[in-house]
Amino acid sequence: MAFYVVQFLTGLASAASLFLVASGLSIIFGVTRIVNFAHGAFYMIGAYIAFTLTEWLSGAFGFWGAIVIAALAVALIGVLVEMVLLRRIYHAPELFQLLATFGLTLMVEDLVVLVWGPDDLVGRRAPGFRGAIDFFGQNIPSYDLFLIVLGPVVLGILWLLFQRTRWGVLVRAATQDRDMVAALGVNQKWLFTSVFAVGVFLAALGGALQIPRDAVHHAMDLRIIVEVFVVVVIGGLGSIVGAFVAAVLVSELNAFGILIFPKISIILVFLVMAVVLIVRPWGLFGKPEAPARKTPGLTVNPWRPLTSNERLAALAALVIAATLPLFAGNYALTVGSEIAIFVIFAVSLHFLMAVGGLASFGHAAYFGLGAYGVAFLAKMAGLPMIVCLLLGPLLGCMGAAVFGFFAVQLSGVYFAMLTLAFAQIVWSIAFQWVSVTGGDNGILGVWPSSWAASPSHFYWLALGVAALVTIALRAMVFSPFGYALRATRDSLLRSEAVGINAKRIQWTAFVIAGTTAGIGGALFAYLKGSVFPDNLGISLSVDALVMVLLGGVETVSGAVIGAIVYKALNIWLVSQTDLSKLVLGGFIVLIVVGFPKGIVGMLETLAQRRRKTSPPGSPLLVKPIESAE
């Protein structure tokens, strides 16, 4: 019995840090509507700076002072980031902000290694809380007890801050309707900056407080950000109380999950999240999202099928690509195959995201399922390559059918979170079910048949499949189904009022996108000769998002260009520099700020400006379009 009590208390102690970080994320989202992916990075910097300061400063005051100074310093960094970067992109689509903060995260990951080195750093113990307390023969670190008390105290302080101060009232008002608050004469710029500073302060404090418990390392940002996403989604985005309750719930699930279900401890939390989202899509303490106020006059270029000239150009590009084996070496061909596979992956997400308006944060799950499908068929059933390639993606299709059914019940940020959760479930099954999937060691020896074994043959295969997939999905964009899908994206209300079963349309799109991603994964398994849990991990999902956004989410062909540029750049950077994440992250941030329409979107705009000598239509109608640009 005492053991369970101690386990419970350990859970509570872990909840404190999680709550601090999650409440920060929640506050920032509530006011600025930015899902701050860099929140984990701020948490990590907080821990690193606190580590250094506690080494320098001595004594009790030194330790606690260091924690607070570290959090304040990171908050200052947050203010800089907000003023220099985020202020430029508040009016960009939601996903661009996420992309920008993801770029920041990448940069920070390299920067901390540059400054603090790649090794884990073990911090000092907190003065006054070094010992442990005996509880019926079980030891409880006294620092844990401190954290258990700290959580509710911070919750109380935040509550007072929001209920009793003028600033807090403004923040709550802005959370409900920021346009109205601006209309009432509140200086939104500084409100946003201060909110961001508070949020980042909380994240950094959470990180700094972890150093007596955990080693500081350069991957702690991704681990915490996934947990924090789960917490704010279970608790309800924008709700502090929700963040607290959910942080406790998640930490306890982690603490007891390991005891009760050691095999599936990771997926337990995600299962709970999925259930919460299905029963209460806006979280335990959240409120249903008010329909977004659409910016009037916001237009995109109407999509149209390619003209015959453009078709010829695309065909020419394909022919040129097909001649690569005539002059390139084996390494270049392998890179080419990998790029072609990622084109498949990117266009599949683009179909869901740009055409269907459903931004999946876990698209790698279906890519990876396709890869595992092939590995199972090839290694266990011993089927020939062609059969594996045809049947393997079906695993991706089935996964998309099951998860997609639940996911399309939601939309927007919550859809993104649920797809992320599903992807994590699949990842943890692959990781933990060692007897079937090989766990972390993966499945090795998935080699292509002799007809596709040479690099040039495999390249042609990958290129051909990529071309077919791209053409098929493009045709679907301009099919009756494609129109229906775009209709559900533009207005659910109107779609239902003209007889469209929006959920079923979206579910179908999800399955199509998942199956297509599975085709990419199937080829990928043969390219690498092996399958690992990483093939369905978060970073691969994020890669897909970046490729689509980089090309331009509002364009039809952007995903292809985005995939080629991103993947080529990625592979080249990794071979050229140890700081590839820093460069890549900086590049992403630059693209988001400088070219928010993506590469293809930018080119289209340029081409249009050249074409348009005099704008058609009445000046009244053209005006809002220009101002939207």
Place this chain on the structure above:
Amino acid sequence: MSVAPPLLAVEGLTKSYGGIHAVRGVSFSLRAGEILALIGPNGAGKSTCFDMLNGQNKPDTGHVRLLGEETTGKKPREIWRLGVGRTFQITATFATMTVRENVQVALISHERQLFNLFGSAPNFDRGEAGRLLELVGMSGYADRPCGELAYGDLKRLELAVALANHPKLLLMDEPTAGMAPRERVDLMRLTAQIAREKSIGVLFTEHDMDVVFEHADRIIVLNRGTLIAEGSPAEVRGNPQVQTVYLGEGLVYDARHREGASA
């Protein structure tokens, strides 16, 4: 002589939210080709009533029948399939698609081609889409992205979309709200003309009394969720109860009053 069921029959429609009775026992009917206005002050229950006819809201009790067929509790998309077109108080259109594509989506749905993955949508029923756009005077805008249309044009587009499945009944929630006076008259004339030609029943809510008294064949008046009057424009205008609860005391709407004000 057997009596054919009316186009729309509403019986004892009731809805309450918590302790508030939004709609209480509302009954009325609508014939084909008839234009019926549903009016009432703010909070009278017009929108609740409307949403229950359209399937966006379920009544606590009561029935809605379309040509004798029960539609109570059906989903909006099912009601659309039975031949009910709808326009919204705040226009709902597909903003990133062109005007023609907006109409084509409705046609695709009408012909049950929604899951056709490899057909050509740009060429789908182009002729019919063109005819519908011409009917509402939007032919010149067919290739414009819908997001750059002026508000009045969006309302006309909504009408074209609503007509795509050859509806028997049109539900129009404040069709002229937010429009310039001239546009209001044009839109309602157009609606009335189409309704008479194609024998479509029209039910609309409206705050602009000029529009109501000029275009409605019949008017029903809601106040605090209850039907308080029903009749021709002249009858409703002369009803003292309507004048008190709806138009307010001291301000009597009639033609002389208007002439006096403008003189």
